[in-house]
Amino acid sequence: MNSAKNLTPIIRPAREIEAQALTDIAARSKAYWPYDKDYLELARQVTLVTPEDIRDWPFIVAELKGRIVGFAGVCKVRGEDMLDHLWIEPEFIGGGIGRVLFSHACEAARALGWKSFTIAADPYAEKFYLKKGACRIGQRESKVRPGFFLPLLEFHL
Secondary structure, three states: OOOOOOOOOEEEEOOHHHHHHHHHHHHHHHHOOOOOHHHHHHHHHHHOOOHHHHHHOOEEEEEEOOEEEEEEEEEEEOOEEEEEEEEEOHHHOOOOHHHHHHHHHHHHHHHOOOOEEEEEOOHHHHHHHHHOOOEEEEEEEOOOOOOOEEEEEEEEO
C-alpha cells in the first residue's frame, strides 16, 4: 500500500491508443492480491480493455506526473449498467486514486442518464465499494473460474 494518502491526480478521458496500457494496469492491479498464477492468466480475459471500449464508453484515467496510475470505465455489459473497470497501479493502492476515479466514474454514469449501476467486484475490493455506499445484492459466478463467486454490488447515483 502506498503511504502517501490523498494524492491528487489529473483525471482525463482515456485514449484509444492506451488500451493495451490500461489492460496491463488491470493485470498488475489484479496480481496485487494473493491469486494463483493460473487464475491471473484467466482473469486477463475479463480485464482486457479494447480501443472500441474506450471509443464507445466513458473510460477515464488518473495521471500523476504524466504517468497513468489508474483508470475506470462504465459500460453496458449484456444490457446491464456496470462499473466494469476500476484498477489502480499496485504501488498506488490505498493512496486515494480509487476514490477519485470512483467519483468521476459516477459522474460519467450520471451523464449517461443512469440512476444506478452494478459492480461484480473483486472480493478484495468489496470493502472499498461498500465504504463508497454500494450495497451487496448477491454474488455472481466468475466468467473465467467456475465455482468462484464475486460479490455483486449495486450503487445508486
